[in-house]
Amino acid sequence: MPSVELQSLQNRLQHAFKDSALLQRAVTHRSFSADHNERLEFLGDSVLSLAVSTMLYRRLRDLPEGDLSRMRAHLVKQDSLHRIATQLKVSEVLRLGEGESRSGGKLRPSILADAVEALIGAVYLDSDFDTAQAMVHRFFEGVDLSPEQQAAAKDAKTALQEWLQGRKMHLPQYRVVATVGAAHKQTFDVECEIAELGLIEHGKGASRRAAEQAAATTLLATLKARHA
Amino acid sequence: MPSVELQSLQNRLQHAFKDSALLQRAVTHRSFSADHNERLEFLGDSVLSLAVSTMLYRRLRDLPEGDLSRMRAHLVKQDSLHRIATQLKVSEVLRLGEGESRSGGKLRPSILADAVEALIGAVYLDSDFDTAQAMVHRFFEGVDLSPEQQAAAKDAKTALQEWLQGRKMHLPQYRVVATVGAAHKQTFDVECEIAELGLIEHGKGASRRAAEQAAATTLLATLKARHA
Numbered sequence: 001m002p003s004v005e006l007q008s009l010q011n012r013l014q015h016a017f018k019d020s021a022l023l024q025r026a027v028t029h030r031s032f033s034a035d036h037n038e039r040l041e042f043l044g045d046s047v048l049s050l051a052v053s054t055m056l057y058r059r060l061r062d063l064p065e066g067d068l069s070r071m072r073a074h075l076v077k078q079d080s081l082h083r084i085a086t087q088l089k090v091s092e093v094l095r096l097g098e099g100e101s102r103s104g105g106k107l108r109p110s111i112l113a114d115a116v117e118a119l120i121g122a123v124y125l126d127s128d129f130d131t132a133q134a135m136v137h138r139f140f141e142g143v144d145l146s147p148e149q150q151a152a153a154k155d156a157k158t159a160l161q162e163w164l165q166g167r168k169m170h171l172p173q174y175r176v177v178a179t180v181g182a183a184h185k186q187t188f189d190v191e192c193e194i195a196e197l198g199l200i201e202h203g204k205g206a207s208r209r210a211a212e213q214a215a216a217t218t219l220l221a222t223l224k225a226r227h228a
Numbered sequence: 229m230p231s232v233e234l235q236s237l238q239n240r241l242q243h244a245f246k247d248s249a250l251l252q253r254a255v256t257h258r259s260f261s262a263d264h265n266e267r268l269e270f271l272g273d274s275v276l277s278l279a280v281s282t283m284l285y286r287r288l289r290d291l292p293e294g295d296l297s298r299m300r301a302h303l304v305k306q307d308s309l310h311r312i313a314t315q316l317k318v319s320e321v322l323r324l325g326e327g328e329s330r331s332g333g334k335l336r337p338s339i340l341a342d343a344v345e346a347l348i349g350a351v352y353l354d355s356d357f358d359t360a361q362a363m364v365h366r367f368f369e370g371v372d373l374s375p376e377q378q379a380a381a382k383d384a385k386t387a388l389q390e391w392l393q394g395r396k397m398h399l400p401q402y403r404v405v406a407t408v409g410a411a412h413k414q415t416f417d418v419e420c421e422i423a424e425l426g427l428i429e430h431g432k433g434a435s436r437r438a439a440e441q442a443a444a445t446t447l448l449a450t451l452k453a454r455h456a
């Protein structure tokens with residue numbers, strides 16, 4: 001017989017488990033017991049991916065494969081699953097070992113996101129794909145799939161390039177203006193310039209690529225603020 | 229009305245399409261038409277992943293998550309899908325643009341593997357997940373999930389380490405013995421030694437890691453030949 005907390009989690013999931021051991025296991029971290037949620041997470045990860053892929057395929061009929069993949073990666077990333085875990089109040093029922101619990105494991109985004117995947121896997125095993133898929137679609141009910149959100153799912157350099165191309169402008173120029181630190185622990189300082197707009201922004205990162213992305217992100221934010 | 233070739237592909241898939249346009253699209257490469265198979269491939273990739281995950285979850289009850297993930301990656305990689313494409317004779321029905329066709333596209337493993345994913349996606353849309361899953365399980369009917377095969381799915385360094393640990397032996401020693409070429413185009417020559425067995429093998433690669441893997445692969449082959 002599940003606890004009161006697990007009962008209300010089932011209400012929030014809108015799924016009453018036939019096999020309550022599956023539910024129990026889904027909220028059990030490996031630090032608590034050998035009967036933990038990692039195999040369920042393995043399964044849930046694939047269920048989530050197919051449910052989200054199907055949703056995107058149906059709702060974004062004109063989008064090419066590359067954009068669909070990017071949107072999917074955006075929706076199933078830790079951030080997004082952590083938000084779902086918060087809505088479901090997963091931390092109320094999470095079972096962690098003492099050490100993990102004391103060091104704040106109940107609030108750790110990775111642990112909470114993994115538990116969401118394990119819960120999806122548990123519902124799939126307890127019922128079938130359609131039931132689990134319907135639940136995943138409820139999780140993403142209000143999700144924003146607008147072109148702006150699609151652009152946000154792109155990396156900043158790509159998004160910036162497409163913004164400029166859409167306005168028939170030249171590509172941005174990236175330049176490394178400084179590297180700091182010893183050979184294997186350098187920080188790169190890169191500037192990104194859009195000459196036609198007289199705009200320059202800087203970005204820092206552990207690699208040239210990361211620094212360029214940071215600079216492009218700042219530049220995009222500046223452009224959006226101007227054009228808001 | 230599908231062609232004779234597409235009819236026999238349906239027989240091999242054991243699925244008669246209600247919507248034959250889906251089947252047609254699944255075997256159409258982007259070089260042939262704007263109505264090509266890439267969006268179906270996006271969907272099929274996720275269907276394949278869930279079908280294989282479910283099979284592994286059920287058949288390998290004692291395997292931890294990391295091993296399941298490795299086995300899944302091994303089964304859904306291009307090699308494995310290319311083999312399925314050959315069994316299904318996908319190249320007989322593949323529709324390619326002229327240029328791609330002339331340059332041997334019908335035999336290209338990546339194009340054939342992508343078409344298999346697109347076919348899985350098409351069957352899923354034409355019916356449901358259970359039907360598509362049953363088909364994927366037929367594709368992998370005779371697949372070897374033995375411990376030996378599981379070890380093969382691991383990278384060579386990990387497999388070698390586990391082989392040695394299973395026999396209470398010391399870990400192998402890797403040493404870079406030479407680097408050849410200019411700074412950004414170096415080749416590494418690494419030796420891998422198992423002192424207790426008096427064995428040394430070499431490996432070469434574009435990175436230290438790649439060279440170590442190559443050396444471990446050769447050493448594993450030597451060990452297997454000895455212990456066969």
